[in-house]
Amino acid sequence: MKNHTVTDSPYGPLTLVAxxxxxxxxxxxxxxxxxxxxxxxxxxxxxxxxxxxxxxxYFAGELKEFTLELRLNGTPFxxxxxxxxxxxxxxxxxxxxxxxxxxxxxRASRAVGLANGRNPVGIIVPxxxxxxxxxxxxxxxxxxPRKQRLLDFERGAGLF
Numbered sequence: 001m002k003n004h005t006v007t008d009s010p011y012g013p014l015t016l017v018a019x020x021x022x023x024x025x026x027x028x029x030x031x032x033x034x035x036x037x038x039x040x041x042x043x044x045x046x047x048x049x050x051x052x053x054x055x056x057x058y059f060a061g062e063l064k065e066f067t068l069e070l071r072l073n074g075t076p077f078x079x080x081x082x083x084x085x086x087x088x089x090x091x092x093x094x095x096x097x098x099x100x101x102x103x104x105x106x107r108a109s110r111a112v113g114l115a116n117g118r119n120p121v122g123i124i125v126p127x128x129x130x131x132x133x134x135x136x137x138x139x140x141x142x143x144x145p146r147k148q149r150l151l152d153f154e155r156g157a158g159l160f
Contacts, residue, residue, distance in 0.1 A: 002041030005048045010059055011146055014123075015040060016048045023051055024071040026121045032141040033118055055123070061153075064090035066124045074118065081115035088129040091154040095133045109133075117141055123150070 002024075004017045017025030017040050027034045050068060057063035072082050084099050094102075096109040096116070103112070112130075117139060119127040128150040132138040140147035 002039070003044035003047050004040035005043060005045045005052075007048070007052050007055065009055060010149075011142070014055070016051055017041070018044075018047055019071050019073075021047065022069050022071040023048075023124075024073060024120060026051075026124055028122065028142045028146070030143070031122070034141075051124075058123070068124060070121055070124070072120060072125070074115070074120070077111065078115040078118060081112050082119055082121075082125050082127075085116070085119065085125050085127055085129065088126055090126075091156070093129050093131045093151065095131055096138075097133050099130065113139070129154075 002017060002019050003021075004015055004025075006013045006015050008014075012029050015025070015027045016023060017027070025035070025040070054063055054066050054068060058066070072079055074082065080103055081099065084102050087102075088094050096112045097106070099112045099116075100106055100108040105111075116127045116130050119125050119141070122128070122142060128140060128142075128147045130138075137144050137147055137151075
């Protein structure tokens with residue numbers, strides 16, 4: 001059974017989705033690959049208190065690592081990429097190639113990029129920390145301006 005809530009953030013509203021009480025989605029408005037609203041289930045605001053508290057602390061600059069239980073629905077390869085994303089330290093970045101190397105598949109950088117783009121729990125699973133091999137920003141489901149803003153924030157360039 002799925003439930004959802006909508007919470008405010010410096011990015012505007014974030015939709016949090018849980019499946020059987022476990023967070024499985026965090027979506028921004030106008031996000032690429034955002035599932036249809038009707039798949040989010042009934043609204044249940046009280047179910048998401050811990051996620052909202054951690055997000056608030058993150059945006060206040062007080063939390064560097066999320067400790068939420070997640071249900072990441074995807075292929076085994078996607079889940080392995082998303083697991084690698086959680087290992088990128090706050091304020092740092094990795095390239096798609098570096099993630100592919102970490103997975104033991106050095107030729108899979110394009111597949112890593114595709115899996116990264118399908119991350120269902122943005123911000124908490126920090127797909128914004130992945131950049132191109134040349135150091136430039138590349139695609140982000142929430143848009144490149146949001147990605148740049150998150151990276152600047154984590155690097156200490158100011159609070160949201």
